[in-house]
Amino acid sequence: MQTSVTPTHCPYCALQCGMNLTPEPAGGVTVVERPDFPVNRGALCGKGRTAPAVLSSHVRLTSPLVRSGGTLVPATWDEALDRIAEGLRRTRTEHGPDACGVFGGGGLTNEKAYTLGKFARIVLGTSQIDYNGRFCMSSAAAGGIKAFGLDRGLPFPLEDIPKTGCVLLVGSNLAETMPPALRYLTELKENGGRLIVVDPRRTRTAEQADLHLAPRPGTDLALALGLLHLIVAEGRTDEAYIRERTSGWEEARAAAMAHWPEYVERITGVSVPELREAVRLFCEPEAAMVLTARGPEQQSKGTDTVSAWINLSLATGRPGRPLSGYGCLTGQGNGQGGREHGQKADQLPGYRKLTDPEARRHVAEVWGVDPDSLPGPGRSAYELLDALGTDIRSLLLMASNPVVSAPRAAHVEERIRSLDFLAVCDVVLSETAELADVVLPVTQWAEETGTTTNLEGRVLLRRRAITPPEGVRSDLHVMHELAARLGVEKGFPTDPEEVFEELRRASAGGPADYSGITYGRLAAENGVFWPCPADSPADGPADVPEGASLGAPHDGPNGEPTDTAVHPGTPRLFLDRFATEDGRARFVPVSHRAIAEEPDDEYPVLLTTGRVVAQYQSGAQTRRVDELNAAAPGPFVELHPRLAERLGAAEGDPVAVVSRRGRAVAPARITNAIRPDTVFMPFHWPGEGRANTLTNPALDPTSRMPEFKACAVRVEAVNAV
Ligand code: SF4
Numbered sequence: 001m002q003t004s005v006t007p008t009h010c011p012y013c014a015l016q017c018g019m020n021l022t023p024e025p026a027g028g029v030t031v032v033e034r035p036d037f038p039v040n041r042g043a044l045c046g047k048g049r050t051a052p053a054v055l056s057s058h059v060r061l062t063s064p065l066v067r068s069g070g071t072l073v074p075a076t077w078d079e080a081l082d083r084i085a086e087g088l089r090r091t092r093t094e095h096g097p098d099a100c101g102v103f104g105g106g107g108l109t110n111e112k113a114y115t116l117g118k119f120a121r122i123v124l125g126t127s128q129i130d131y132n133g134r135f136c137m138s139s140a141a142a143g144g145i146k147a148f149g150l151d152r153g154l155p156f157p158l159e160d161i162p163k164t165g166c167v168l169l170v171g172s173n174l175a176e177t178m179p180p181a182l183r184y185l186t187e188l189k190e191n192g193g194r195l196i197v198v199d200p201r202r203t204r205t206a207e208q209a210d211l212h213l214a215p216r217p218g219t220d221l222a223l224a225l226g227l228l229h230l231i232v233a234e235g236r237t238d239e240a241y242i243r244e245r246t247s248g249w250e251e252a253r254a255a256a257m258a259h260w261p262e263y264v265e266r267i268t269g270v271s272v273p274e275l276r277e278a279v280r281l282f283c284e285p286e287a288a289m290v291l292t293a294r295g296p297e298q299q300s301k302g303t304d305t306v307s308a309w310i311n312l313s314l315a316t317g318r319p320g321r322p323l324s325g326y327g328c329l330t331g332q333g334n335g336q337g338g339r340e341h342g343q344k345a346d347q348l349p350g351y352r353k354l355t356d357p358e359a360r361r362h363v364a365e366v367w368g369v370d371p372d373s374l375p376g377p378g379r380s381a382y383e384l385l386d387a388l389g390t391d392i393r394s395l396l397l398m399a400s401n402p403v404v405s406a407p408r409a410a411h412v413e414e415r416i417r418s419l420d421f422l423a424v425c426d427v428v429l430s431e432t433a434e435l436a437d438v439v440l441p442v443t444q445w446a447e448e449t450g451t452t453t454n455l456e457g458r459v460l461l462r463r464r465a466i467t468p469p470e471g472v473r474s475d476l477h478v479m480h481e482l483a484a485r486l487g488v489e490k491g492f493p494t495d496p497e498e499v500f501e502e503l504r505r506a507s508a509g510g511p512a513d514y515s516g517i518t519y520g521r522l523a524a525e526n527g528v529f530w531p532c533p534a535d536s537p538a539d540g541p542a543d544v545p546e547g548a549s550l551g552a553p554h555d556g557p558n559g560e561p562t563d564t565a566v567h568p569g570t571p572r573l574f575l576d577r578f579a580t581e582d583g584r585a586r587f588v589p590v591s592h593r594a595i596a597e598e599p600d601d602e603y604p605v606l607l608t609t610g611r612v613v614a615q616y617q618s619g620a621q622t623r624r625v626d627e628l629n630a631a632a633p634g635p636f637v638e639l640h641p642r643l644a645e646r647l648g649a650a651e652g653d654p655v656a657v658v659s660r661r662g663r664a665v666a667p668a669r670i671t672n673a674i675r676p677d678t679v680f681m682p683f684h685w686p687g688e689g690r691a692n693t694l695t696n697p698a699l700d701p702t703s704r705m706p707e708f709k710a711c712a713v714r715v716e717a718v719n720a721v
Contacts, residue, residue, distance in 0.1 A: 006465035011445035061441030087421035104131035105399030106332030109450030117342025127375035134381035139302025140328035149579035162187035165285020171295010218595035218710035224308035226264025238317025252587035320574035337453030350510020380704030389418025596698030603712035635689030
């Protein structure tokens, strides 16, 4: 057992709060404040404070399990690994490499995500790899790349938020999803800045706003267009900025001018005076930010919706200026790093495109393989899950629980059950792991070292603080053993730092360049922002990816300047130019269109889904923590008093929500905080109250993001005929 305090980071959301772990005499660790880490300055939410509970052997797996006679029974590691290798080998032989699927997670460290992509492409030779981050932020990533040529969730540090003049926060309830971040908005208001929140619900975040706009779910694309229309009509555009730093304005302007405020009011339910007030608050200050999260992104037009919000930001001259711009609040712990290093269907490490011949050559050289042997892009997450049991016969799944978190979850569950072979690596026996042929118990955050990249693009070091229980091994060990069994003579590296050194080389020269980041630097500094090329800026700016400004060096742990011989990292992007070929940001002309499934006589109400403060994602970990379960014991249906009255439902009565994909039942929670035409369900629970039984897998054509945020349902009092 280690005896000293270990500084590390929370295992859950993308804020990646810093925390110190102190050893307990009886084993285990306690979380204590780590005030020196600037992102959260010691503050933690309940999930972070209670995270050590999941380290306990009472709630987690400590032995491999294999299916025998229909049930999962304990097995040795060799038996379990042999069985996985045999299952994958048989599928590959009988059906070809693309019949093997790999599904990852936004909770995997950079080292694991990198190794998983490498394992899929050079050991299995499959193109069929994607991860649950596709369900999280892929529309913002696509929108950011279209406009700026680069996707880094926030192109500026969180510390800039309180210093701006106005924040337009779209579809984010960060008071519940990442509570310590709320202080940035509180400080903004204390400094005289304004906060506009766009959300169909009056959430705890919306309650902080100077102005809350509550559009009908799935209509904020129209809302953004209506605001841009007014910005143009009121002469509030920044013409010099548009002329000097952007392209494509005329087409985007014409599209916005077709969306008259009165038309937008009819679509969204947001009144013209509210639109005018939002424009005034947003345009009056010199600096302002648009921040989006899952609300605009989890739509079948999520990429266009993000583009509409970026257009608004560009038209007012904000991106690439100090204390201004557009950013996405990524959700999962390593949602940012997880999409940069190769577990995404269309990406290679360093956020390179899998279809780019030069990128393939570079990464293949690091991997010691022929570039032509690398498969091309595969299916996106939902499409991959939908192909299980047909085109894809075996699946290796890490750090994800799609039985609860995927859209149209009953169908996904049925597809998973139809597989020839399923192997799951997880900390706990999740609802998906329960269906597996083999389950491997793996190490978790406090038991292993590795890096994550938070929502700011700040690469961080999580440190091992505790010895894992007997019987548990790391995901890197699993991939090493499987690679060795499937023909890679020496297997793969299992030491995280050795993997990171390889990742540095693989990412060098790519958009997400980590080559100047080392474990030593991460241990000495409070994270390093990418891009961070290996060469010093003094060696020439050509080593900095096109469009990336160097920004200011960040300070060492005691406030001293960091070594100027190394690249300081890039806290702020785009200050000089954008990462497009011509250095200009691109307007993308977009128009309003309806959600994939509009309400009708049979399904007259809209369902929107989201999260609550005491649970995380599919709840696989947090549902096993007593304190969190006491705070959020189960699902609920939030509905307006008028709808409740029509149903004859009182607070706490069970109500059924029915969509074209299934039925979910949960207690009514009656509140004026939601629109009368909309109900809300959190998605953290399996079983009868599983919200994702209802959700629509209609996909965005660019990002392949499912439409979690809006579908047509009817609501019934339970026992109604
Ligand atoms: Fe911080 Fe997120 Fe962890 Fe809560 S869950 S402590 S907000 S990183």
